[in-house]
Amino acid sequence: MQALRERAFSARFSFAGHPLHLFGSGRKRQLLDIRGAMGAPPFGSINALHGDAIRLLWLCLHDGKTLEAMQAGIGLPGNVRMPITARFQNAMDRWADANDELLREPGTPDDEGDSSPLIIELFLEIWQQSEAPRAISASPDLEAETSGN
Numbered sequence: 001m002q003a004l005r006e007r008a009f010s011a012r013f014s015f016a017g018h019p020l021h022l023f024g025s026g027r028k029r030q031l032l033d034i035r036g037a038m039g040a041p042p043f044g045s046i047n048a049l050h051g052d053a054i055r056l057l058w059l060c061l062h063d064g065k066t067l068e069a070m071q072a073g074i075g076l077p078g079n080v081r082m083p084i085t086a087r088f089q090n091a092m093d094r095w096a097d098a099n100d101e102l103l104r105e106p107g108t109p110d111d112e113g114d115s116s117p118l119i120i121e122l123f124l125e126i127w128q129q130s131e132a133p134r135a136i137s138a139s140p141d142l143e144a145e146t147s148g149n
Contacts, residue, residue: 011129015122016102020060023130027059030067037085053123054103058092
């Protein structure tokens with residue numbers, strides 16, 4: 001358990017030579033909010049993986065201050081009357097279109113010879129790391145000392 005926790009805190013990822021920012025609770029909430037508002041297929045379904053991978057990569061390529069400004073609508077495409085989630089999705093779609101070739105780079109062929117894109121593998125690895133337990137359970141001695149308080 002401790003090894004999983006340490007790996008979750010130390011894991012660093014990159015995409016196309018660009019370091020990715022930590023996929024923490026804030027970025028995860030944004031991804032889930034955007035995908036929900038856009039009517040994405042059920043989470044984890046084969047139809048959702050590519051879109052969710054693009055959302056995660058895009059969010060992790062931007063630093064926190066930039067994402068915070070975008071939450072206020074600064075730097076996002078679309079009409080200011082559009083929901084902010086739709087404007088985020090527009091920005092992600094434009095980025096995906098501009099980087100289509102890179103996003104479609106195939107990964108390792110599976111048993112049938114089909115390749116899954118590297119972005120899906122990266123998405124799954126980052127998501128798995130984000131779900132790793134980060135809390136340290138109290139030692140039995142500490143629990144005994146604090147019980148009844």
